C-alpha cells in the first residue's frame with residue numbers, strides 16, 4: 001500500500017466513519033462485526049484500500065449526480081413544453097473523453113487493488129504462526145490446533161499479535177469463515193482446503209459469523225475469536241490439554257448418564273469413552289462462552305433449556321431428533337436427568 | 350384463413366373473450382399477457398419481500414422461522430429474476446419491438462404464444478411447491494451441495510430445477526423469436542443504424558440469453574441427475590466438485606444481470622429523448638456500449654466467487670474485467686445526461702422514472718466497483734452491501750426503467766392516459782421507499798451483517814437500520830398500490846391518448862392507440878433514425894435530412910388491395926406448453942409413484958405429457974401446412 005494512502009487514511013478514517021455511520025455513535029463495542037474499525041493486519045490492509053475507493057466513489061457520485069440534477073433543474077421545460085430545442089445528435093470528442101475518463105479512474109483503482117492483493121500475499125509468514133484447522137459443520141464451527149493437540153468449538157482462542165494461519169474445510173455444505181475486524185472472508189468448500197491468515201493487534205474478543213448460506217440455521221452459525229495475551233493463551237492451552245478432573249456426586253452421576261444414553265455417539269470428551277464426531281467436542285465445554293454456536297450464553301439455565309428442547313432453541317439442528325426421543329423416554333424424571341447432565345457439563349471447565 | 354381489411358385509422362373496439370386470449374398469436378396480446386402475468390408475480394415477490402422485512406424489522410424476531418424465511422427469500426429472488434423482471438422485459442419487447450420496426454407481428458407468432466404459456470406454467474409450477482411439501486430453500490443461486498438430496502430432501506429443489514427448465518425453454522424460444530424478428534422483419538429502410546435503441550437492447554439481450562442460459566440448463570440438469578438418479582457431479586466425497594455449480598451458474602448469472610437491465614436501458618433511451626424533445630446523445634455510443642457490455646458480460650462471472658479461494662492471479666484477472674465493464678456502463682450514463690442537456694424537458698411521470706433510473710443506477714454502478722476489488726470484496730461479499738448493490742441495479746435500475754415504460758407505453762397499449770398526478774405520487778413514494786430500504790444496507794454490509802440470515806442478535810448495532818428498511822419497503826408497497834389504483838381508474842376513465850400523446854419519434858406513435866391487430870395498414874418506409882419525428886418536424890432536424898411521408902406505392906404496392914394475411918389464432922401452443930408441464934410433474938414424481946416393473950420408477954406421467962405434446966405438435970403442424 002502506498003505510504004501516502006496510509007497517511008490519508010489516518011485523517012479520513014473518522015470522516016469515513018461519519019460519512020458511513022451518518023452521525024450514529026460508532027464505538028466498536030456497539031458494532032462488534034464492523035469492518036470499518038479493523039483490529040488486525042489483514043483487515044487494516046483492506047481498510048486502507050477502502051479509503052481511496054470510497055473517496056473516489058464519493059467524488060464520482062457528487063460529479064455525476066450533480067450533473068444529472070443540474071441538467072434536470074436547468075433544462076426543465078418552463079414556458080412552452082412544445083418548443084423544440086437544438087437537435088444535437090452527439091459530440092464525438094466529448095464522448096471519447098468520457099469513455100477515457102472512467103477508464104483512467106478505474107485503472108487507478110485497479111492498480112491500488114493489485115498492490116493490496118500483493119501486500120496481503122506478502123504478509124510476513126512468521127515461523128511461529130499458530131496453525132488452526134477450521135472445520136465447518138451445519139451449523140457450528142470446530143477449531144483444531146494440530147500442533148497443540150487440542151480441539152474446541154465456537155470459541156477460537158489466539159495469542160494477540162501473533163499470526164494465525166488457518167485452513168478451512170467443510171464436512172457438509174459450503175460455509176464461509178469471517179471475522180470482520182480481523183480480515184475478509186474465505187469459503188469452506190467440501191473437497192477443497194482453503195488457507196488464510198490473520199492476526200489481532202490487541203487482546204480482545206472479535207465476533208465472527210458464517211457468511212455463506214448453508215441451510216436452515218445459517219443465521220445461527222456464529223463464533224468468537226478471543227485474542228489473549230501470550231500468558232493467557234498459554235494458560236488456556238494448558239487447560240484445554242488437560243483431562244477432566246475426577247468427579248464425584250451429581251456430576252459423576254451426570255457423567256454416567258452421558259455415557260449410558262448415547263450422547264457419546266456424537267460428542268467427544270477426552271479421557272472418557274465418548275469419541276463421537278458429529279457434534280462439538282465437549283471436553284472443556286464449561287470453559288466456552290456460548291451454546292450451540294452463539295445462540296445462547298453458556299449458563300446453567302440456558303444449558304438446561306438447550307438439553308430439554310434443542311429443537312426449540314435451534315430448529316433443525318442435528319441433536320434435536322435424539323433429544324426429543326430421549327426426553328420423552330425419560331418421562332417424569334426428565335428434569336432430574338437434565339440437571340445431572342448440566343452438573344456434569346458445567347464441571348468440564 | 351383470416352383476412353383483415355385494414356385501413357389506417359380504424360381501431361378494433363371489441364371485448365375479448367377468454368378464448369381469444371388463450372388462443373391469441375398476436376404479439377400485442379401476448380405482450381399484454383406477459384406484462385400482466387409478470388406484474389402479478391412482481392406483486393407476489395414484493396409480498397415476499399415485505400414478509401422478510403417484517404421478520405428482520407427487529408432483532409431476535411420470531412415472525413418467521415428459519416425454514417420459512419429461507420423458502421421465502423429463495424422464492425423472492427427466483428420470482429423477481431425469472432418471473433417478474435425477465436418476462437416484463439419480454440412483454441414490453443413483444444408489444445413494442447414489432448411496432449418500432451414497422452412489422453405486423455413477431456417472426457414466429459405461435460412460438461411466441463408457446464413461450465408465454467411455458468413461462469406462465471413454469472411460474473405456477475414453482476409456486477405449487479409451497480403446497481406440495483415446501484418451496485425451494487437454497488437461494489436463487491442454489492449453491493451445491495446444499496441443494497443435493499441429502500441436504501435438501503423435500504421436493505422443493507426439484508420444483509425449482511424443473512420450473513427453471515420450463516422458464517429456460519420459454520426464454521430461449523422467445524430470444525430466437527426476437528432475433529429473427531429484428532433481423533428479418535424490419536420495415537424497408539430500417540437499417541441497423543436507424544434501429545430504435547430499445548430494439549437494439551432487446552437484440553443484444555436475446556443474444557446474451559441464447560449464449561448464457563444453456564450454462565444454467567446444464568447446471569440444473571446435472572443437479573437433477575444428482576438428486577434423482579444418484580450421480581455425483583457436485584458431491585466432493587464422490588469425486589464431484591461443488592465449484593462446478595458455481596462456475597456454470599455464474600457463467601449464466603452474470604450475463605443474466607445484463608439480460609435484466611439492458612432492455613430497461615433501452616426503454617429509458619427511448620423515454621429520455623422523447624421528453625427532452627431532442628435525439629439521444631451519441632446514438633452510436635449508446636448502441637455499441639450495449640454490445641460491448643454484452644461481450645464483456647461473459648468475462649466477469651468469477652467476481653461472484655472471489656471468496657472461494659481462487660489463486661490471486663485469477664482474482665486479479667476477473668477484477669480487471671469487472672472494472673472494464675464499468676467503462677461502457679459509464680459511457681451510457683454520460684450519454685443519457687447529454688440527452689437531457691440542452692433539452693426542453695417535459696417532466697412527465699415517465700420522464701421522472703427515467704431520471705430516477707439514472708440517479709439510482711449511478712449508485713449501483715459505483716457500489717459495483719467496491720465489489721470488483723477482491724480485497725474489499727472479501728469483506729463485503731455475502732453481506733447486505735451486495736443486497737444494496739444488486740437492488741440499486743435491478744430495482745433502482747430495471748424496475749424504475751420498467752415503470753418509465755409503463756407510463757410511456759400504456760397510452761399506446763390501451764388508448765388511455767395514466768393520471769400524471771397519481772403518477773407523481775407513485776414515483777416519489779417509490780423513490781423514497783426504495784432509498785429508505787436499500788441505502789442503509791450499504792452501511793449494514795460494512796457493519797458486518799451477512800445476507801440471507803433470518804434473524805440477528807441485538808447488540809450488533811444493526812437494529813435501527815433494519816427498522817428503517819422495513820419502513821422503507823412498506824413505503825414502496827404504498828407507491829405500488831398507488832400505481833395499481835392509477836391503472837384501475839385511468840384504464841376506465843382516463844383521458845384518451847390519441848395516436849401520439851408524447852409527440853414521439855418512433856413508428857409506434859404513428860398508428861392508433863391501441864393499434865389494429867395488423868399494426869400498419871401500410872408498411873412504412875423508414876428514412877431516418879426518428880422516422881415519425883422527422884415526418885412531423887423535418888425542418889428542425891439539423892443533421893438528418895427530412896423525408897416526406899411514404900407516398901402511396903413506396904412500399905412496393907403491398908397496400909394496393911389492402912388485404913394481408915395475419916396468422917389465425919391457435920390453441921396448440923398452449924396445449925404444447927401444457928404437455929411439457931405434465932412431463933415436468935411426471936419427472937418430479939417418477940420416484941414417488943409405485944414403480945412399474947422392471948423400471949425402478951414410474952414413467953406414466955412423463956408418457957402422458959409426451960402424448961399431449963405429440964398431439965399438440967401434430968395439430969400445430971396441421972395448421973402450418975394448411976397455411977394458416
Ligand SMILES: [Cu+2]
Nearest residue numbers: 210212214218
Ligand atoms: Cu452459513
Ligand SMILES: [Cu+2]
Nearest residue numbers: 603606650653
Ligand atoms: Cu456479476
